[in-house]
Amino acid sequence: MEFQIYLMEFESVIGLEVHAELETKSKMFCSCSVVDSTIAEPNIAVCPVCTGMPGVLPVVNQRAVEYALRVALALECEIAHTSIFARKNYFYPDLPKGYQISQYEQPLARNGHLTIQTKKGERKIRIRRVHLEEDTGKLTHVHQDEESYSLVDLNRAGVPLLEIVSEPDLRSAEEVRTFANNLRSILRYLKVNSGDLEKGVMRIEPNISVRPLGSDELGTRVEVKNLNSFRALERSVAYEIKRQTREIQQGKSVIQQTVGWDENLGVTVLQRIKEEEDDYRYFPEPDLPPLVIEPEWVASIRSALPELPGAKLHRFTQEYGLSEYDAGVLVAEQAVADYYEEAVAALAEISREEVRPKTIANWIIGELFGLLNQYNVSIEQTRITPQGLASLLLLVSQGEINQNTAKAVLAEMFSTGKPADEIVAARGFTQISDSEFITELVNQVISANPDQVEEYVHGKDSIARWLFGQVMRSAKGQANPQVVQRELDRQLSALRQTDGQ
Numbered sequence: 001m002e003f004q005i006y007l008m009e010f011e012s013v014i015g016l017e018v019h020a021e022l023e024t025k026s027k028m029f030c031s032c033s034v035v036d037s038t039i040a041e042p043n044i045a046v047c048p049v050c051t052g053m054p055g056v057l058p059v060v061n062q063r064a065v066e067y068a069l070r071v072a073l074a075l076e077c078e079i080a081h082t083s084i085f086a087r088k089n090y091f092y093p094d095l096p097k098g099y100q101i102s103q104y105e106q107p108l109a110r111n112g113h114l115t116i117q118t119k120k121g122e123r124k125i126r127i128r129r130v131h132l133e134e135d136t137g138k139l140t141h142v143h144q145d146e147e148s149y150s151l152v153d154l155n156r157a158g159v160p161l162l163e164i165v166s167e168p169d170l171r172s173a174e175e176v177r178t179f180a181n182n183l184r185s186i187l188r189y190l191k192v193n194s195g196d197l198e199k200g201v202m203r204i205e206p207n208i209s210v211r212p213l214g215s216d217e218l219g220t221r222v223e224v225k226n227l228n229s230f231r232a233l234e235r236s237v238a239y240e241i242k243r244q245t246r247e248i249q250q251g252k253s254v255i256q257q258t259v260g261w262d263e264n265l266g267v268t269v270l271q272r273i274k275e276e277e278d279d280y281r282y283f284p285e286p287d288l289p290p291l292v293i294e295p296e297w298v299a300s301i302r303s304a305l306p307e308l309p310g311a312k313l314h315r316f317t318q319e320y321g322l323s324e325y326d327a328g329v330l331v332a333e334q335a336v337a338d339y340y341e342e343a344v345a346a347l348a349e350i351s352r353e354e355v356r357p358k359t360i361a362n363w364i365i366g367e368l369f370g371l372l373n374q375y376n377v378s379i380e381q382t383r384i385t386p387q388g389l390a391s392l393l394l395l396v397s398q399g400e401i402n403q404n405t406a407k408a409v410l411a412e413m414f415s416t417g418k419p420a421d422e423i424v425a426a427r428g429f430t431q432i433s434d435s436e437f438i439t440e441l442v443n444q445v446i447s448a449n450p451d452q453v454e455e456y457v458h459g460k461d462s463i464a465r466w467l468f469g470q471v472m473r474s475a476k477g478q479a480n481p482q483v484v485q486r487e488l489d490r491q492l493s494a495l496r497q498t499d500g501q
């Protein structure tokens with residue numbers, strides 16, 4: 001029996017609950033400014049409404065609703081004509097009213113999906129709901145000497161918050177990370193959230209369970225809280241899958257609980273055992289009317305949506321012949337995708353020769369990203385313009401400089417902001433394409449290495465590569481490799497022919 005259990009295969013079932021602050025100017029139900037709560041002075045953006053004083057009335061921020069609709073439409077949800085704000089009651093010092101205004105039975109949007117690229121091909125992850133609510137304040141717990149107390153900062157209280165809940169359609173830690181990354185890209189494309197997990201403006205809580213492969217029943221789920229990076233998200237999910245699978249294999253049962261993630265130890269840590277679902281005693285918010293969304297408004301928001309990463313990825317593979325991987329890297333950030341397309345357009349303008357869009361992608365993903373990472377600079381800040389990169393790649397395709405020289409030139413363009421041709425001229429980098437000179441070089445190398453040439457003539461083809469290296473070396477790397485190859489091939493095949501006669 002034990003043997004059988006050991007052989008049983010398991011699958012993990014993961015759903016995500018994502019909270020994203022909406023980057024509006026003012027809060028969800030009052031006119032207080034939305035400030036960066038990681039740097040602002042505590043309690044500077046507060047008023048009687050968001051501090052929960054008696055007798056005040058909330059007013060819905062229309063811009064927040066618009067931002068929420070953008071996200072809901074991007075996730076292809078059905079938009080509710082009427083949605084209802086509700087009071088979610090619970091007591092905690094960061095919640096001055098004693099309840100949070102949220103949406104419960106009638107959320108803003110439902111039944112959407114997000115398609116992700118996985119190892120097993122495309123997968124459609126269903127979105128259960130998207131709804132609007134308000135964020136809570138922030139507590140700082142202080143333990144000083146003998147004293148322990150908590151500081152309350154209400155700058156964040158009442159900031160518009162979007163909750164996005166997926167169906168439990170994700171099956172691995174890797175898929176969770178891909179989904180979360182794609183969702184972050186979408187929020188950034190829509191300019192509603194910076195996607196900054198470290199700052200807590202986007203918060204992702206996975207719930208994970210494990211079941212025997214082929215079963216339709218859901219296992220007992222564990223929720224992970226307070227994850228502040230994609231790495232922590234992926235690692236914690238992978239850890240939970242392993243832990244729960246082991247528990248079940250050992251004949252134990254998984255306990256429903258909320259856990260945190262210890263980044264240093266690489267383990268989840270029990271926070272709270274959930275014996276039953278929390279009872280928040282929801283009821284419709286009496287101070288707010290139902291939220292009615294006119295179809296015309298939805299249509300105008302839909303028509304103003306930008307091309308989203310998924311559609312862009314598809315277009316990049318079709319239009320530029322890129323692999324899905326390369327296209328995925330380029331479209332993750334809109335600024336990178338725009339940079340790429342500007343470089344492609346600039347090359348088309350200055351060059352009749354073919355520089356393949358794939359080559360441009362390689363240079364951006366490889367060399368340019370390398371420099372950006374090394375110096376911690378964003379693509380918007382770099383001094384290399386798309387046009388500048390195009391000019392450099394034109395020099396390579398025309399044989400003026402070779403790949404390695406171009407890499408050095410790119411690094412110099414990055415640090416000085418000078419154009420490629422200026423750097424090439426000043427450094428004497430220009431590649432030697434003069435065929436007479438190259439003929440002479442090849443001649444010299446062939447006469448200087450009679451033994452190797454002899455071996456080549458008698459069939460050892462690999463010597464040709466070695467001879468090529470010798471020619472390039474004697475030209476100090478500045479000879480045009482295509483011209484060298486052509487001349488070397490010509491002279492060597494002439495030698496073989498002579499030998500055969």
Ligand SMILES: [Zn+2]
Nearest residue numbers: 030032047050
């Ligand atoms: Zn306020």
